[in-house]
Amino acid sequence: MYPEFNGNYAASIITYMQKLYVFSFLLLFSLPLMVRSQIIGSVSGTVTDLKSKAPLEFVNVVLKSQSDHTVKGHEVTGADGSYTFKSIPEGSYYIQASYIGYDDTRTVLFVINSQYKNSRQHIALDNSKSTLKEVSINSKKAVYVNSIDKKVYHVDQDIMAKSGSASEVLQNVPLVQVDIDGNVSLRNSAVTILINGKISPLMGKNAAAVLQQLPANSIERIEVITNPSAKYKPDGTGGIINIILKKDVKRGLNGTVTGNAGNRERYNAGTSLNYNTGKFNLFGSYSAKQDDRLRTTVNQRLQTDQVTHLQSTYSDFLTAKTRPFSQIASLGFDYTIDPKNSLGLSGNFYQRNLYKDDLTNKRVTSTSGNQVYDRFRKNLEQEKSTSGAFYFEHGFSKEEHKIRLEVNLAHSPETEDNRYTNVFSVPAIADQKDNTLILQTADTRQITLSYENPLSEQIKLEAGYDGQFNTHDMDFSGEAFNQTTQQFIPDIQKTNHFIYNEHVQAVYGTYTQAFQKITMMLGLRGEYSAVNSGLITTGESIPNHYFKVYPTLHFSYKLRENKELQLNYSRRVRRPEADELNPFAEYADPTNIRVGNPRLLPEIINSVEAGYQWRKNGISLMPGIYYRYTMNRFTAITEALNDSVLVTRQQNLANDRAFGADVVIGVNLQDKLVINFTPNIFYNEIDASNLGYSNKKSTVTWTANLNASYSLGLLTALQLNSTYKSARLTPQGRYLPSYVLNLGAKRDVLNKKGSVYLTVSDLFKTQRQEADLQGPYLVQHVKTVSNSRIFYLGFSYSFGVVKKKKDMQFDNGG
Structure with a gap:
């Protein structure tokens, strides 16, 4: 069983939260009398x-x-x-x-x-x-609105959503950050991404790649939930991002087609169709994207031998050319059996083929000799995901009193075939070759049963069961080229097999009550987790079973029609993923190896947030302050395996504290100029004493997001989006600041059924990821830049036909 909080400071925080929670329950049941x-x-x-x-x-x-x-x-x-x-x-x-x-x-x-x-x-x-x-x-509606437990970003008000991907639109959402690799964070912390309120197999290991493929124009809104209620899975340090996809409710046949062409032979297109007879709703969509990516990485390090104190220098210059093609398809239906019962069945298919050519120029100066060589990589990746979902919902006689059963199944195989060749200049030796074949399969099964009952006009009860059963099979095969026989032979060091099983079963309940000016939501979620890391190659098994309770509290007080106070608390967890636990190395770069840690503990997070909302005459202010105390936070630690090889693995920090403040400032001037500006500043202190670092490290970090649009008449609009991130702290160093600016323009045509738009991302080519690592025996600087300045010219068209009444009837006969 994993350890809980320890230390006087952590204990005082928990004690305080428990008292607050008890007080809230007493207040909840006493206020209805008043x-x-x-x-x-x-x-x-x-x-x-x-x-x-x-x-x-x-x-x-x-x-x-x-x-x-x-x-x-x-x-x-x-x-x-x-x-x-x-x-x-x-x-x-x-x-x-x-x-x-x-x-x-x-x-x-x-x-x-x-x-x-x-x-x-x-x-x-x-x-x-x-x-x-x-x-x-x-x-015209507000781009960004706030409620008791979430903040909502309306994507249809975003011009970048016309041609871009979900990843690009997320850059425009206040409080959300997207790095150069497409990884998403919330308030600079890990986040769980949901699709339509549910865990999606697409949002697993390769979530960044899927978000870069998912067309933004298929999204209705994005919900940012920094302190989710107990009905949500409590994963994610920063909270939850819930992507709600569009679902047309107009009767008859309706649809949308889009097409975009960009620089460097980039293309994407998609269509969505919906046919609604009233009782039967059939929907489907398809999108395809051809991308092109060019990335350069400079990696320089100075390594000192701990015994002899002699120094070695390493310099890598990587040029990576990648051309992925991906497609997403969905098909499903909803059927209303009668006014109280309905059911639905849907399926999704995702496929991504990626061709990659890498060239790394390596220079090594060390006591064991100098080396200058080029490492070539030919890579083919094929990834698929097939998923299906079924639901049945029964409504009782009272409105909004219902019970719903959902079952989700997914199968996601992935193949990665790597072919490497080292061509040496110094010393003058024969070329060296090695291959790596990686086969991965993820299987996900989820069953949920949810119940909602509005006990009165002011009181609502929600309860349910959530069971998730996941298996991740990772099979690595390595080959080395034998110069004597001129054949490839198995490489035992690079061949391994790892199977990760995770079963999480949870029950939850939330109680919401609205008074004249007060709304309160209390929740409690209990989870039993059974985890097993199977090291098939060594015959070792590392089981872990634990039960944890996650309370939540949401409180709002409406001062006036346009003023509201909010207070939220939640206890959360971040569980390690399969590749973070897999102890076997992947040798893409033999001098910089990444391995997993099968004994990595889950993070436990206590989060408190207070906010205020004010709206008047087209201006809104939503300031907030938050505090997070994290036990066992994940952090990447790089160590020297020998005088030429570095090993990076995830470790647990003793604890991490973050205190921050942000404000969402919205301005709407006569629906012509709309501005959303979100600065965020926070203090972060990490304690890595358990990893051998004696002193605590702290820093003040800030980010800012600006999203502005201007309407030129009724048919034309312009948009600007900019994001800045200051330096961020790690136990061994820091990430340097980064900045990006995007522009977009849209013109409505064909009686507003169609739109022509032009977008450009990273206008000044400033997006990059740069990090410094400082230690007694290792100094390293890594800088990555991509061809992120992308132009797109696109067109979208919406169409629809409303059926006559006789066509709207549905025959229940066989």
């Missing part, structure tokens, strides 16, 4: 044609909150053009209606309160261009 019930009302009306006054059927009618423009309800009009929204809490709202062939229209603002419990809103739709000019400006 506050009155929330006012509930309704709104109804009809939708007609402006000119003929005839009722319109199958119109999409959306109820939205005036404060943050979030959707509070969705209806489709009947044959008489009528619609009704029931059980609406007190507040200010408006209704937006959309229909194929007509211009989107929204109502004036209306209120639901003790005086006006019921509202009637008649909507007249017009298909003339003059009406479009009147309402299109009003329909």
Whole structure:
């Protein structure tokens, strides 16, 4: 069993959190006695044609909150053009209606309160261009909104989303960082990425590659959850990023096609289709991307022998040319059996083929002799992932009272074939060759059962079971070239087999209660983990079984309609992945080896966050402060194996403390100029005394994200995005600052059904990753730069056909 917190400081933090948690429960059950019930009302009306006054059927009618423009309800009009929204809490709202062939229209603002419990809103739709000019400006929604447990970024307001990938759009999301390799972090800490609220096999080991392929225009919104509630898996130091994909709800046949062409023979294209009969909804999508990447890495190090104190110098210059082709396809359906029961089945397929040519110029000056040679690498990678998901949902008589069963299965094989050749200049010896074949297979099985019950208009209970059963098989085969026989023979040192099994079973419960001005969500999640690292090559097995409890607390207090305070707490975990545990080395570079650590402990994180939200006249402020205490934080430690080889592996720090503050500043000037600016500053202190470093290290780090867009009339918009990251701390050194600037422009055409856009990422070619390592026997500097300045010219077109009523009927017969 893994150790828990130790030390007086950590114990005091836990004791304080326990007292806060108990107090919150007592407060939760006492406040209902002191506050009155929330006012509930309704709104109804009809939708007609402006000119003929005839009722319109199958119109999409959306109820939205005036404060943050979030959707509070969705209806489709009947044959008489009528619609009704029931059980609406007190507040200010408006209704937006959309229909194929007509211009989107929204109502004036209306209120639901003790005086006006019921509202009637008649909507007249017009298909003339003059009406479009009147309402299109009003329909623009906020890019970034905040709720009790999450922050939401609306991707459809981002021009970069038209041609870019999910990875590129994530760079625009406040609090999120994306490095040169596409790895995503949240507040400079590890993050768990979900797809539609669920763990996805695509977001495993190669999540960065998948995010670079996933088309951004398939994403509806991105939810940033820094302190997730207990219903979410508690993995990730920084929290969760939940990517919500688009799902068209309009009836009939609707779809979108996109195409983009970039510099250096980069192309991507995609399409999504949706056919909705009312009871049966069929959906599918396909996208393909041809990429081109050129990367250079300079690695210089000075190594001192611990016994003789003689020094050796090493210089590597790597040029890597990569051309990946990837494709993603999905197909599924939802079927409404009756008003209380529905089910769905869907499947996803992902494939990525990558061709890579590397050339490393190596120069070595050491006591054992000088070497100058070129190391060539020919690499072919093939990766696939096939997954399927099934759900069944039953609704009870009470609205939003439901139970849902979900089953997800995934199979992800991967092949990596490496061919190496060393061509020597000094000394003048024959060429050396070696090969490595890596076969990996990941199998994921997940079953979840969730239950939701609104006990009253102010109280909601959620509970469930979440079981995840994962297996990762890693089989490495190495070959060395025999100069005598001129044949390849097995290399025992580079041949190994590792199997990692992880079973995590959890039960959770959350309790939410809303009062007049106060909303509180309390949660508790218990998890039993059974982990086994199987070193098949050596016949060794390292099991680990443990049970842990993860409490959560979310508290909000509404001072006024436009002002709100928030306080959140969660206990989280970051579990090591299979490649971080695999002790067998991968010899891509024999002088710089990376190995896993099968005895790596999971990180345990306690996170507290307080925030404030203020909105008025198009300006919003969302400042927040946060504190994280991490036990057993992962860190990469590099050590000398001998006078020519370095070994890097993950180790556990004793502890890590981070205290930070950030603010999301939003400005909307008459829907023409929209600015979101997010500076973040935090103090980080690490204790690596358990690894032989006597002194604690601390630093102050800051990041800033600027996202601005400007509308030139009704059809044209410009966008600028910029991100800066200052130096970041490691036990042996630091990462140097980095900066990037992106631009985009969009022009709507074909009555706003189509769009033409131009984007450029990393305009000034400043994106890079640079690190310094300082130690008593090792000094190293590594700098990586890629061809990240990418131009894209693209086009997208949306189409749709609304079926007549007789075509909308669904036959239940066989």
